[in-house]
Amino acid sequence: MKIECSHKDLKNETHERKFQDEVFKYKSKTCLDCGAVLWNEVNEKKFNSWLIDLYKQKRHLFQVQYNLSENVIQCVDKLSERFPWIDQSLLIRALVVLNLDVVEENQEILNLVEGHLESEDYKHLTSGAMIAKKLQFKPNGMQEILAYSGMLKVRPSKIIEESINRILLLGIKADPILKAFWEDTIIKNLETILKAA
Amino acid sequence: MTIDDTKTLHEKLSDDKASLLKVLRLAVNEGELDYWWERQNPPNEPPEVFRTFLKKVKGPVEATWIERESQAGPHGLLGEDECFKFEDEVSMLGIKKRYFIKGYFFNKGDRKGVCIQSFREVLKLRLMK
Numbered sequence: 001m002k003i004e005c006s007h008k009d010l011k012n013e014t015h016e017r018k019f020q021d022e023v024f025k026y027k028s029k030t031c032l033d034c035g036a037v038l039w040n041e042v043n044e045k046k047f048n049s050w051l052i053d054l055y056k057q058k059r060h061l062f063q064v065q066y067n068l069s070e071n072v073i074q075c076v077d078k079l080s081e082r083f084p085w086i087d088q089s090l091l092i093r094a095l096v097v098l099n100l101d102v103v104e105e106n107q108e109i110l111n112l113v114e115g116h117l118e119s120e121d122y123k124h125l126t127s128g129a130m131i132a133k134k135l136q137f138k139p140n141g142m143q144e145i146l147a148y149s150g151m152l153k154v155r156p157s158k159i160i161e162e163s164i165n166r167i168l169l170l171g172i173k174a175d176p177i178l179k180a181f182w183e184d185t186i187i188k189n190l191e192t193i194l195k196a197a
Numbered sequence: 198m199t200i201d202d203t204k205t206l207h208e209k210l211s212d213d214k215a216s217l218l219k220v221l222r223l224a225v226n227e228g229e230l231d232y233w234w235e236r237q238n239p240p241n242e243p244p245e246v247f248r249t250f251l252k253k254v255k256g257p258v259e260a261t262w263i264e265r266e267s268q269a270g271p272h273g274l275l276g277e278d279e280c281f282k283f284e285d286e287v288s289m290l291g292i293k294k295r296y297f298i299k300g301y302f303f304n305k306g307d308r309k310g311v312c313i314q315s316f317r318e319v320l321k322l323r324l325m326k
Contacts, residue, residue: 006267007233007314015235029271036236038271039244041229104253104289114291147245152292162290 005034013037017047020061024050051139062142066157067130068164075125075168082187086194089135092164094193098186099163100148103170109181113166116173125172126165135160210308217281218256221311224302225251229310231272231303239317242296247316250296253287265301272303272312284319295319 009032017024024047029038055062068076076095080088103109116122137145149156170182209215209223224230225248232244242250260283268274279301286295299315302308 005236005314006265008267031233031236034236036233036241039232039234040271044230044244100289117291143245144249147243147249148289150243151246151249151287151294152289154290154292159290166290 005031005036007031007034007036007038009033019051019054022054022058022061048139051143055139059136062137062139063134064137064142064145064156064160065132065134066160067132068161069126069130070128071125072165072168073131075172076164079168079171083190083194086197090194090197091190092133092135092160093137093141094190094197095167096145096160096163097193098189099167100159102185102189103167106181109170109178112175112178113169116169116175116178117166119173121172122165122169125168207308210302216257217260217283218251218254218258220302222251224308224311228308229303231310231312232316233312233314234316242316242318247313250287250294250298250316253289254285255287256285258283258285272310275305276301276303276312277305277308280314282315 010029011032012027013030014025014027015030015037017026026043026046028040028043030036076088076091080086080091083091103113145156145159148159152159167186170178170186173179204212206223206228210220210228212220215223230244232247234241234243260281262279262281265276265278265280268276280299281301282297282299284295284297286293288294295318297315297317297319298313300311300313302311
């Protein structure tokens with residue numbers, strides 16, 4: 001088979017796209033040379049609408065079970081005290097988003113965070129008894145977590161666990177740059193997100 | 198309202214001053230995406246992984262432009278004559294992934310979307326050669 005194919009010979013065929021163990025069937029153009037299938041805006045809209053229906057019927061498919069250490073849970077509990085009006089699962093979702101969209105995009109902060117991943121503070125934070133939790137997502141949030149999971153080839157729970165552990169490190173380190181970023185960026189963004197929720 | 202808001206999609210997607218990455222993001226977010234996947238050996242990544250890559254890649258990307266071979270497909274006849282191809286990497290949660298991307302814009306003279314023919318992890322691609 002060629003490494004590159006320009007999809008010259010095409011045929012309409014029925015295909016299946018899996019979400020968890022549920023199957024979405026769709027018809028699309030298929031390359032007879034390499035087997036590639038065309039995914040277009042029509043399929044995307046039908047799939048999204050199918051996902052919304054699935055969410056209404058089987059909400060448990062949009063949950064991710066994850067584990068955090070008891071020390072991390074304590075940090076989350078303490079952080080929750082600053083936002084007493086919100087459900088803790090909303091705080092967890094907001095922290096995951098902020099880690100992926102804000103911390104991971106700031107190279108200076110990211111370098112500092114990664115430099116502390118071998119520190120005693122981080123080991124202490126992530127050690128101790130592990131507590132299992134579940135996080136409910138809406139279809140678009142779940143798709144985003146699954147996309148990160150697919151890209152990094154890790155379980156969806158790993159995206160949540162790693163994001164929470166890393167972002168909380170900002171709040172517990174004595175490093176003045178991390179401390180300032182935590183208060184001025186993370187907490188302020190959290191306030192904005194959680195007030196709007 | 199910015200100057201960009203007054204432009205048509207074609208004008209935004211044909212802006213010579215905009216980087217390829219910016220134009221690609223605009224094409225995917227505001228226009229149409231035709232995405233070829235489910236191919237095996239080597240596999241194309243799923244469309245949501247492509248969208249995540251596009252959101253995360255920092256650029257600037259350095260693309261090579263080559264003549265397009267096929268006129269098949271829904272935009273085959275109306276698509277532009279040249280394909281772009283490039284490699285770039287994203288890094289998240291300490292994991293780096295490098296991808297190969299190949300595609301072309303459509304329609305010729307009235308850009309309104311992009312067709313991605315290949316989006317594959319480079320490591321898998323090298324192992325296939």
